[in-house]
Amino acid sequence: MHSKSGQPAVRAAPGLSAAPIALAWLTQFLVGTDLFVVAPLLPAIAASLGVPATSTGLLITAFSIAYVVASPFAGWLSDRRDRASVLVGALVLFSAANVGTALAPDFGVLLATRVVAGVAAAATGPTVYALVSTRARPEARAQVLAVVGSGLLTALWVGAPAGALLGRHVGWQAAFVILAAGTFLLAFPHAFVWRSRPEFAAAPPAGTGGRAGRAGRAGIGTVVSAVAVTTLWAFSVYSLYTFLAVALHADGRAGTTAWLLVVYGVGAVVGGQVGGRFADRAGAVRVTRTALVLTAALEAAVALVYPVTWALACALGLFALAGYAFFPAQQRHLVDMFPERATAMLSWNNSALFVGLSLAGAVGGQVVDALGYPELLYVGAAVAVAACIVARGRRA
Template sequence: MSTPRVAPSAPAAAPSAGGRASLAVGFLTLLVVGTDLFVVSPLLPAISSRFGVTPGEAGNTVTLFSIVYVLGAPWFGSLADRIGRRRVLVIGLVGFGVANLLTGLAPWFWLLLVARVLAGLAAAAVSPSVYALVGGSAPAGKRGAWMSTAVAGFLISLTTGAPSGTALAAVLGWQAVFVVLAALSGVLAVVNAFAWPTPATGAAAATPPPIALSVRLRAVTVTGLWGFAVYAFYTYLGTGLSTDAHLSTGLVALALIVYGVGAVIGSLGGGRLADRYGAGRVATTSLALVAVMLLVVDLLLPASTPLLLASLLVFAVCAYPCLPSYQARLVATFPANSGSLLAWNSSSMYLGTSLGSAVGGLLLAPLGFRSIPVVAAAVAVLGALFCAYWAISRKSTRDAAHQG
C-alpha cells in the first residue's frame, strides 16, 4: 500500500498581479463556455425553422452536447493530469472555436449535430482544466474564493451571456452568435497559452498515481445529488410560478433574474466562507439549507409576490455555495489528480442535472409542480448526509485512494 503524495494547498500567501490575471482569464473562459451552453435553448425555434425540423429534433443539439460532455470530461481530466492542464485547455479552446464556427456555418442539420458533438467534447476538455488550474494556482487560504470566482463566470453566463447572445441573434441571426463565440474561443486559446504559470521543472513529468474507481464515484456523488436537487426545481420553476403562483410573464422573468443574482452571490460568498470555515462544512450546510428552502418556497407559492421573490433569492444564495466549496475540497484532497477529479465532478453535475430535469418532468404532469420541491428536498438531504459522511471518512478515503 502506498501513501498518496499530498501537495501544498497553495503556492503563496498572497495573489500576484499575474495570478489575478490568470483568474480573470479563467473567469472569462468559463463565461464563454457557459454562454455557448445556455444560449442554444432560446435559439431552438430559429434553428428548427432554418433546418425544417421540429423543436424536439432541434433540442437534440442540447442533448448531444450534454451526453458527450458527461462521457468525455473524465477522459480529458485524466489526460490533463498526464500531459498538462494548460495544454489540454488550449487544445480544447481551439476545438471549441472550430466547433462553434461549424455550428454557425452548417448548411445541413446533420452537420449541425456533428458540430454540437464536437462542441461538447471541447467543452469537456476546457471546463475541468480551468477549474484545476484555478485551484492549483490559488494562493494560500484563497482556494475557495478563487474557485467561486471561476464558478461565477459560468453562472453569470446564464444571466448575461445567454441573454446577450439572444439579443445578437435577433439583430444578426442565430448563426452570428456562434461565429462570435468561435472568435472569442480563438482569442482565449492564445491568452490561456500564456496566462497560467509554467509548472516547476519535473513537476509536470510525474504521472500521478491512479485513483480507484470506487473512490472517484464516492468523491463526486455529492455534486450529482446537488445538481439533481437544484435543477429538478429550477428547470420547471418558470412553469410553477405561472401555474401555481399565478405570476405574469414579466414577473416570472423578474423572478428568474432574482434567482440568477442570488446564484452569483451564493457562489462568490460560498468560496470565501469555505476558506474561513472549511470547504466540507460549507458544502454540507449548503445542501441542508437547500432542503429547507425548497420546502419554504413550496409553502410560499400561493403567498404574496415580494415574499416569494425573497424566498427564491435566499434559496439561490444558500444553494450555490456548494459547488465551488466542494470543488475546492476535491482539489485539497486529491491535489495531484485534481484535473481528473474535477472532470468527473463536472460529469456528475451534468448527469445529476439531467436526471433531476427528467424526474421533474415525470412528476409535473400527474402531481403538479409543488411535488417537485418535495422530492428535490429529499435528494438534498441525502446529499448533505453523504457530504457529512465523506468529511468524517476523508482520512480513510485518502489512505485508500490509490489502492486496487
C-alpha cells in the same frame, strides 16, 4: 519537485494576480454562454433548418452526453500533460465547433457539431479550474474557484439572454460566430499566462492527517463516492430552475419570469462567493454540509410560498445563495483530497453535475405533469436531504 502536469510545484509561489483570474472568468463566461444560449435559440434553429421544434432538444442532449462521456478522459489527459496546452487545444476545438454550428447546412451536421462542442467544453472547464486552484494560495483556493465559477453563473442570466437577443435580431448563427471568435482569441493569452505562474505544492486539508495523499491514489469507488453528492445536489437545484419559467407561464405570471431569474442569478453569484470564502476559513466539508441542509429547507420554503410572487422572489434569492455556496466548497474539497488528480476529479465532478442536471430535466418533467411544480420542489428538497446524508460520511 514537479507536478504530474509538468509544471514545477513550489511552496513559495507568488499566487495569482487579477489578470489570470479575469482570463479564467471570461473563459467560463463564454463557454457557459454557449451552453445556456442554445435553449432560447431552439425555435429559431427549428424554423431555419425546417425540423420540428421538439426535435431540436436533441442538441442539448447531445452536448450533455458528449460532455459527461468525454470529461473524465479529458481530466485524465490534462493531469498527465501540460494543462495549459490542453486548455489551448480545447479552446481552438471549441471555436471550430461553433463555426461548424453556424455553418451547418442541415440538422444532422448541426447535431454533430454540438457533440464536438461538448467534448471541447469537457476539456475546458475542469482544466481552467485546475489551473487556478493549483496556483492560488491554499488559504484562498475556494475563493478563487468561486470567482472563476461566477463566470459560468453570470452566463446563465446575462450571457444567454444577450445571445438570445442577438439571435432574434441578426440570426441565431451570429451568436455562435461571436462565441467562436471569442474563444479562439482567448486561446492566445492562455498559451502564455500560466507558464510564469508555478503551482503551489498540494497540502492536505486541515484535519486529514495525510489522508489526502492516500485519497489521491484511491480507486474508482472512492471517486464515485466523492462526486455522488454533486449529482444529488444538481438534481435538487436544477429541478427547481429548469421548470420555473414553465410553471410561471402556466400560472399566468409569464411577465415575472425575467426578473425572478435575475433574482435567482444574483443569489447564485453571491452564494458562490460566500461559499468559497467560508470554505477557506471554516473548512470545505463543513460548508458543503451546511449548504445542503439550507438548500433542502429553502427549496421546501419556495414550494410553500410559490403562489405569492414577492415571497417567491425572496425565497428564490435565498435558495440560490444557499444552493450555490455548495459548489466551490465541493471543488476545494476534491482538489485537497485528490491533489495529484485535480483536473480528473474536477472533470468527474462536472460529469456528475451534468448527470444530475439531465435527471432533473427527465424526472422533473414527469413529476410536474403528474403532480405539479410545487410538488417537484418537495422532491428536490428530499434529494437534497439525501445529499446531506451522503456528505455526512466525509471527513472535515
